Amino acid sequence: MTRSIFGPVLGAALSIQIAFAAAQPVKAGKAASSNAPLNGKYLDCHVHTAGLGEKGSGCFISKPLRESYKFPLYLKAFGVSERELMEKGDGIVLDRISARLAESRTVGLAVILALDGVMDANGSLDSARTQMYIPNAFLAAEVRKHANLRFGASVNPRRKDALAELARVKADGALLVKWIPSIMDIDPADSANIPFYLAMKDLGLPLLTHTGTEKSFLAAKDSLCDPFRLELPLKLGLTVIAAHVGTPGKSHKQENVERALIMMGRYPNLYADISSLTQINKLGYLKRILPRGEAKGRLIYGTDFPLIETALVSPYYQTMRASFSRLRQAARESNPWDRDVALKKALGMPEDVFARSAGLLLPGTE
Numbered sequence: 001m002t003r004s005i006f007g008p009v010l011g012a013a014l015s016i017q018i019a020f021a022a023a024q025p026v027k028a029g030k031a032a033s034s035n036a037p038l039n040g041k042y043l044d045c046h047v048h049t050a051g052l053g054e055k056g057s058g059c060f061i062s063k064p065l066r067e068s069y070k071f072p073l074y075l076k077a078f079g080v081s082e083r084e085l086m087e088k089g090d091g092i093v094l095d096r097i098s099a100r101l102a103e104s105r106t107v108g109l110a111v112i113l114a115l116d117g118v119m120d121a122n123g124s125l126d127s128a129r130t131q132m133y134i135p136n137a138f139l140a141a142e143v144r145k146h147a148n149l150r151f152g153a154s155v156n157p158r159r160k161d162a163l164a165e166l167a168r169v170k171a172d173g174a175l176l177v178k179w180i181p182s183i184m185d186i187d188p189a190d191s192a193n194i195p196f197y198l199a200m201k202d203l204g205l206p207l208l209t210h211t212g213t214e215k216s217f218l219a220a221k222d223s224l225c226d227p228f229r230l231e232l233p234l235k236l237g238l239t240v241i242a243a244h245v246g247t248p249g250k251s252h253k254q255e256n257v258e259r260a261l262i263m264m265g266r267y268p269n270l271y272a273d274i275s276s277l278t279q280i281n282k283l284g285y286l287k288r289i290l291p292r293g294e295a296k297g298r299l300i301y302g303t304d305f306p307l308i309e310t311a312l313v314s315p316y317y318q319t320m321r322a323s324f325s326r327l328r329q330a331a332r333e334s335n336p337w338d339r340d341v342a343l344k345k346a347l348g349m350p351e352d353v354f355a356r357s358a359g360l361l362l363p364g365t366e
Contacts, residue, residue, distance in 0.1 A: 041108030043358040044337065045152075045176070045208065046243060046275040046302030047097065049112050049134060050074060051090030052082070058135040059090050065131050065218055077306035091142045097305070098146035100336065107337035110305070111361065113178040113208075114139045114154040118185045123160025131183055131217050136165065140172035150361075152208065154178045156186060157196035166196070170203045175361045176241070179209040181229075182220035189229040197233045206239040206360070208273070212256045213249030215281070216307070226251035227260040234267040239360075241300065245272040247285045257285060265294040271360065274353065275302035278343055279312040286347050287321055300357040309336050315343050322346040 051059025052066075065071060075082060079096045094112065101110055117130030125133070136153050143151045153169035155162055155177055169177070177200060179186055187193075188209065200207060211227045214220035227246045234240055246260030264270050272295070277286050289295050307313065315327040323346070330342035341354065 038108045042354045044110040044303050045357045047110040047305045049093045055089030057090040057138045060133050062131045077309035094142045104335045104337040106341040111150045111152040113152040116154040116156040119158040136169050157193045176206045176208045181224035182214045197236050197238050201238045208241040211242040211246040227263050239269050242272040244276050261294040271298045273302035275304035299353045301354045308340050
């Protein structure tokens, strides 16, 4: 555990750092690999992958999740079959993502997200309590094979080698660290995370963390995704990206989206991605968020792929919120990224939001 590693002396020093830490945004460093020019296209900061552990990838999906109705739907959205995964290996998912992204007229790069697991009391992976695991080493190696993909790491701060793993993923070109606290059993407000947050800040790694209720998995402790629980890393000056702007759900009888906006008003180093905000269970959120002053200059582009390729999303769900002609035009887009961009622009998303992902994660390449 982090407390036992650092001890009381370092703990006191860190307390001093907390008192004087300025809550200013920390720009992410450039990836270790060369950055292909965007050529006027956008960067998608929020794309998932999956795997079964084939060809030694180290990935896994829990038996209950694999047996649920959700598993085949996700595979279909990725454009792969279970048989292909077993025969060709988990890297085929990245191949398919890269190929489809290459066909997009509007989006040129995508950050593919690893997913660390739940840790036991010794700081080791607890496979029995982990629903999905995408190891950093596997993902970093696969992403390097594709010029249009970038590496988004995932490190549970309760991992016994958490700080060493942060250094490794940074060296492997990670642009950020991704958490889903409600399924990884991470409390962002836990003071034991302080050394981890300070190391992330020093390495220039932003934290992209799920906020709001979690419905993609079979079980989730949603209280851990309350946007107010991000105050500790924000006070330390870490750049934090609240995935989905807190939508949906409530914490302490207040809507999570409102809690996310309140935190954005308090901390200039808090951003939010607009991934998943066109889903049928989130209709109307974009129209609420866009006029808010707290969100100005803080929203960045993400899709939550492959969910944009499921029945959760259709331009025609938005008929009360945009002109039918623009929705029909978006629906005619065959590429999922082009369709997503067209739909979000039809709903009023300004150009600066789409450009901001690259500005934040790959400064100098906009």
